[in-house]
Amino acid sequence: MDHATTLFRREAEGGWITADESGETLALTLGGRWDIPAIVALEAELGALEPAPALRRATIDLGGLERLDTAGAWLIVRTARRLEQHGLEVRTVNASPSHGPLLDTVGKDRPQMAIEEEAPNKLVAIAHQAGVATVDFCRAAVSLLSFFGMLVSRIARTAAQPKRLRFTSFVYHMEMTGLNSIPIVCLLAFLIGVVLAYQGAEQLQRFGAELFTVNLLGVSILREIGVLITAIIVAGRSGSAFTAQIGTMKVNQEIDAMETLGLDPAEVLVVPRVLALTVTLPALAFLANIVALTGGAIMCYFVLDIGFGTFIRQLEQAVTPSLLLVGLVKAPVFAVVIAMVGCYEGLKVSSSAQSVGAHTTKSVVESIFLVIVLDAIFSILFSILGL
C-alpha cells in the first residue's frame, strides 16, 4: 500500500475540499458549505485537477458537507463526470439522506442547450439580416396592400348598408383625432408660418422683393406645408394611439373574443377609425393653413412692415382656389394611409407588452414614410397635370 500524498487542500467561503492520492485511488474529501458563494473558487481548483494516468479509482466523500445547494451539487456531479471521462471508476460515499435526492436530481442526464441562439459568422449574419429584412419588407408591403383591399371592401359594404357603421365609435374617434388635436396642430402650424415668413423675408429682402414673401407663404403653405405638417402630427398622435389601443386589445385577447362573438374586428375597429380620420384630417389641414398664414402675416407685419390689408391683397393675387384644393385633396389620402397603417400594426401585435411598443414605433415610422412618399408622387402627378 502506497502512502497517501495530499495533492491540494482548498478552502473558500466556508466550503473546503482535499484531494489525496494513494496508489490507484484518488480520494476527494468535501466539507463545509458547498453553495453559490463557495463554488467559484472550488470550481477553479477542481477544473484544474488532472488525474495522473496511473489512477484507477476515485472516491468522493461527502460526509463533511454541512450545506449543499444546486450549484454545489452541480459541481460535484460535474467533477464525477470528468473523472469518469478520464477512465476512473468513481464512487460517491457518505452522502447524507438530505443531500442524496438533490444530487440525483442534478445528476440526471440533460442535453446541452443554449441560453441564447448561437451567433453565426458576422458577415453571414449581416447578409442574412439584410436578406430577412428585404423579404420582410416585401411581405409587409404585400400584406399592407391586402389589408387595404380588405378595408376598401368593408368600407364599400358599410356604404351599401350604412346601418353597419358604428356611429358612436366614429364620432368618438373624430373627437379624439380631430377636436383634441386642434391645439397642437394650431401651435405648430403657427410656428411654421412664422419661421417661413422670417426666412423668406430675409432672402427676398436682398432683392428688394420683400412683398413676394407673401407669395412664398401662400403657395408653400397651401400647396404643401399645411397638409404635410398636419399629417405628420396626426401620424404621431393618432396613428400611434390606434396601434396601441388595438394592440392592447390584441394582447388581452379581446380581438379573439370579438371574432368568436361574430363581430368583425375590421368593421368594428378599423372602419370607424379610418372614416373618422378621413373626415378630420382635411378639416385639420384647412385649419392649419389658416393658422400658418396668420403666423406668416403677423411676422410680415413686424419684420417687413407689410400691413394686414396689403398682405391679403397680395395673397389674393398669389393664390387661386385651385391651389388650396391641390393641397387639401391630399389630406383624405394621407388620412386613410395613417389610419390604415395604425390599425394594421395594431392587429399585428403578438401576445406581449413589448410587441405593443415595437409595433407602435413601427406604425409611426411607416405612416410618416408613406405620407412623404405619397406627397412626392402627388407633386409629380400635379406637375404632369399642369396644376
Added chain:
Amino acid sequence: MSQPADDIAIRVRGLRTQFGPQVVHENLNLDVRRGEVLGVVGGSGTGKSVLLKEIIGLIKPAGGTIEVLGQRTDQLGEAERRALTGRWGVLFQDGALFSALTVGQNIEVPLREFTALPGWMMDELARVKVAMVGLPAYACCKVPSELSGGMRKRAGLARALALDPEILFLDEPTAGLDPIGAAAFDQLILDLQKSLNLTVFMVTHDLDSLAAITDRIAVLVDRQVIVDTMDNLMTMPHPWIREYFHGPRGRAARQAAAVA
C-alpha cells in the same frame, strides 16, 4: 416532519389588513414550520394572495407583525431586506417572466443580482434549473411568449429556485393547467421540496393539489386563519370548511389521494 415544532420559518402575529373600510384580516396568527408544505385556501376575497404579498413585502399590512426566517420584515434595512429576498423564491400566477428575456436569461437574473459567478457558470446553473423543473432543452433560449402556460409556470418556478431559496411561495401554481399537467406540477413541487428541503407556502384553489402534497392546510375564514391537517379540517363544524371539503369536488380529490 422531523423538525422540532418551534422551528418556524414564517410567523405572523396579530395581522390586520384593510382596504378602505373593508377589513380583510383581523388579528390573524399563522405559523409556517420549516420544511413543511402549507396550502392556503379560502373563498374569493378572503385575502389569500394578499396574505402572500404581505409576507413577501409587496403590500404593507395595517397592523401586526410578520417574521420571516427569524427577521421582522417591517424592521429591516435596505441591505437586510435584499439579503432576505435572496432567501425566498416566488412563483406568480402566470410565471411573471420578463417578456424581453429568454427563459435562460430569466433564470440568470437573480444569479446576476445576488452572486458574482462567471457567465459560463451561470449558463450552466440555468441549464440545471431548466432540467430540474422538467422543461425540454429547447425551452432555454425561447422567450416566454413562445411557451405554453404550463411551460411558463415551470420556467417561473426555475427562476424562483435560481438561488436555492429556503422558502418557496406559490400563488395558484396549478391554476390554468390541465389535470395531467397539474398533477405533474404537484409532483414536481413535492420532489423539489424534498431534494432542496424547501418550505412551501402555496395559495391554491386546487383540491387535488391540497390532498396530494400539503402537510397542513390554512383556511382563511372570518378574517382569521385555521390551520390543521386535512383530516382534522374534515371534522370541523364551520359551515364554509364543511362545504369546501365535503362538496363533490372535495370528495373526489380525497378519493384520488387515497388511491394514490
